[in-house]
Amino acid sequence: MISDYERVRSAILYIQENAVDQPSLNDVAAHVNLSPYHFQRMFRRWAGVSPKRFLQHLTVSQAKELLRGSEAVLDTAFAVGLSGSGRLHDLMVSTEAVTPGEYKTRGDGVEIRYGVHETPFGGCLIAVTDRGICALKFLEHDGVSLALTELRDQWGRATLVPNDAVTAPLAEHVFDLAQGGGAPLSLHLVGTNFQLKVWEGLLRIPAGAVISYGGLAGRLDMPSATRAVASAVGSNPVGYLIPCHRVLRSSGALGGYRWGLERKLVMLERERVMEATG
Numbered sequence: 138m139i140s141d142y143e144r145v146r147s148a149i150l151y152i153q154e155n156a157v158d159q160p161s162l163n164d165v166a167a168h169v170n171l172s173p174y175h176f177q178r179m180f181r182r183w184a185g186v187s188p189k190r191f192l193q194h195l196t197v198s199q200a201k202e203l204l205r206g207s208e209a210v211l212d213t214a215f216a217v218g219l220s221g222s223g224r225l226h227d228l229m230v231s232t233e234a235v236t237p238g239e240y241k242t243r244g245d246g247v248e249i250r251y252g253v254h255e256t257p258f259g260g261c262l263i264a265v266t267d268r269g270i271c272a273l274k275f276l277e278h279d280g281v282s283l284a285l286t287e288l289r290d291q292w293g294r295a296t297l298v299p300n301d302a303v304t305a306p307l308a309e310h311v312f313d314l315a316q317g318g319g320a321p322l323s324l325h326l327v328g329t330n331f332q333l334k335v336w337e338g339l340l341r342i343p344a345g346a347v348i349s350y351g352g353l354a355g356r357l358d359m360p361s362a363t364r365a366v367a368s369a370v371g372s373n374p375v376g377y378l379i380p381c382h383r384v385l386r387s388s389g390a391l392g393g394y395r396w397g398l399e400r401k402l403v404m405l406e407r408e409r410v411m412e413a414t415g
Contacts, residue, residue: 141183142259144169146399148180148188149406162188183257232324232340233268234333244295244327251288251297252304253281256312257407258400261376263304263311264288264297269323270307273376275396291327291374311378324375335369342383344408349387371395377404 151168152160160168165188166176180188239247249271251264256275262284264272271292274284288297310322326333338357342348348356354366373381376396382404386392394401 140255140259141179142255142257142403144171144176145180145183146259146403148176149403150399231269231321232326232333232337235325235327240327243293244291247292247295249288249292249295249297250300250303251285252299252301252308254301254305254308256308256377258377258403261308262288263308265304265307266295266325269325270311270375270378271325271327272374273311273378274374275376275400277396287374322378324378326374328369328372328374331365332369332372335366336373336375336379339370339373339379339381339383342380344380344411347383347385347405350384350392351387353384 148165148169151165155164162173162177166173169176171179177188235244247266249264249266251262251272253260253262253276255261258275260276262272262274262276262281263270272284272288274287276284285297307322326336328336334357335353338353341356342353350367350370351360351363353370354360354363357366359366367384370381370384371393373379376382382394382401384392391398391401
């Protein structure tokens with residue numbers, strides 16, 4: 138069965154490819170094999186707004202506009218820590234890193250419970266230790282295998298235990314945060330000091346705003362380390378909560394995203410619409 142995310146993703150790709158012709162609601166609905174009525178209902182349920190309103194935002198030129206206009210927002214956000222206006226940004230996600238000793242032993246003695254769940258952006262694997270969420274990885278066509286391989290690589294000697302009952306409430310909570318509710322969450326991260334600094338910097342970018350890799354490096358007082366910052370962004374183990382999707386190239390192009398550019402675009406545009414209508 139095709140998920141709502143897959144239908145929305147397909148609709149977005151269709152609109153991008155046919156933007157010059159300004160496809161109508163009927164055109165897009167036919168492309169995803171739904172009636173206009175059912176497509177509109179499904180899309181409103183997914184995004185909280187009508188397809189027309191949502192699709193008005195869905196252009197790369199608007200992503201460029203966001204990049205140019207975000208600096209003032211980010212000045213304020215960085216100045217006041219995690220008390221900006223964005224939904225995820227307000228949530229004060231706390232980060233606890235492994236100790237140097239734990240880093241060396243690569244998770245020896247740690248039990249990680251994981252589960253696979255549906256989200257507004259497709260399936261994801263979410264994993265948690267006793268100290269917090271340690272991974273959130275969106276699934277691609279190869280399913281769970283790659284996500285589990287990455288999790289094992291990151292936590293080498295940890296014991297991995299499938300437990301959907303533990304992770305289901307967390308997955309629901311994570312994506313409820315996009316609606317502005319819920320209590321703070323804790324993250325348990327494995328990384329170098331440099332990576333942790335970059336990931337904490339990502340947490341300071343408000344929902345609905347974006348920044349360039351160079352801009353992020355500058356905000357972290359590492360203006361000459363743009364490539365290293367970009368590498369740390371790309372190695373983020375906790376998708377969406379640590380919002381690496383909010384980083385673009387200096388040109389305004391989307392740049393890379395380990396879980397697919399279409400998913401990145403969906404996240405950015407959904408956040409922008411929610412901020413505009415919230």
